Amino acid sequence: MALDAALRDALARNEGLHLAYQPQFDLRTGALVGWEALLRWQHPTLGALSPAEFIPIAERSGLILALGQWVLRAACQQAQAWRARGWPAVRMSVNVSPLQMRRSDFLPSVDAALAACGLPADALELEITEGVLMQDDSPAAASLTALGERGIALAIDDFGTGYSNLGYLSRFQVHRLKIDRSFVHNLSQSPQDLALVRAIVHMAHGLGLVTVAEGVETDAQQQQLQALGCDHGQGWLWHPALRPAECEAIWEQAQAQA
Ligand code: G
Ligand code: G
Ligand code: MN
Ligand code: NA
Secondary structure (H helix, E strand, O other), X not given: OOHHHHHXXXXXXXXXXXXXXXXXXXXXXXXXXXXXXXXXXXEOOOEEEOHHHHHHHHHHHOOHHHHHHHHHHHHHHHHHHHHHOOOOOOEEEEEOOHHHHOOOOHHHHHHXXXXXXXXXXXXXXXXXXXXXXXXXXXXHHHHHHHHHHHOOEEEEEEEOOOOOOOOHHHHOOOOEEEEOHHHHHOXXXXXXXHHHHHHHHHHHHHOOOEEEEOOOOOHHHHXXXXXXXXXXXXXXOOOOOEOHHHHHHHHHHHHHHO
């Protein structure tokens, strides 16, 4: 079976798809500040496939709309389940494809996902890439404004790898910039990357935005990011994306330390 047919089948049967969650931490205090939901697909014969392989296929076939809705609902449901247990009310971040954002029914679908499980709007963050923010008059722009009004946070994913027109940062209500892991990777060897991260953090703070460093793998990177004033970190230094049961162990640990 072709990959897109297999994916369609997985979605229809609700088999082989699940979300993993990667925790994010405050670089100064070490507190848990949020989770990024990351889609996983266990193909019946090929085994675990990376979203980097199958998301583009889902985007080409249009399946990304149903898949994205599945992700949104599952992530909201998990966030609400954790809140119901009394765990700290941190945000759940969900990746959204530009194709989802451009649909006029995107906003109602987000509202429906929140309503289905009773999750408050301010518990959700949507991660979008810079390209979505380039056109003022697209349906995406209208949705972005309405999302902000509801208290849903917006994060710019892979920041620094897309466009250089940054006007959208003041036009839309963006909350966090996620500094792409390509900049984080060489922080200690590359004065250029260090200068870029410093500039991004400085600009973000000037605009009242929070910065998240992605792909933090070493103590040295963590210390440099902290020295540069970067707010949050996410990466293998702490944890990879985890199954819910593993996340729950992290919650317990955070509680014990609090
Ligand atoms: O999970 P991993 O770290 O391998 O993710 C690879 C890529 O797939 C990342 O760019 C990530 O943003 C994207 N991705 C993961 N989950 C989702 C999802 O639910 N929706 C969309 N649109 N992209 C996702
Ligand atoms: O593009 P986006 O940031 O949504 O994708 C997150 C991707 O980064 C996922 O594929 C995830 O597995 C990966 N990732 C998470 N932490 C690390 C890390 O510390 N190092 C590297 N190289 N990749 C990471
Ligand atoms: Mn992301
Ligand atoms: Na990213």
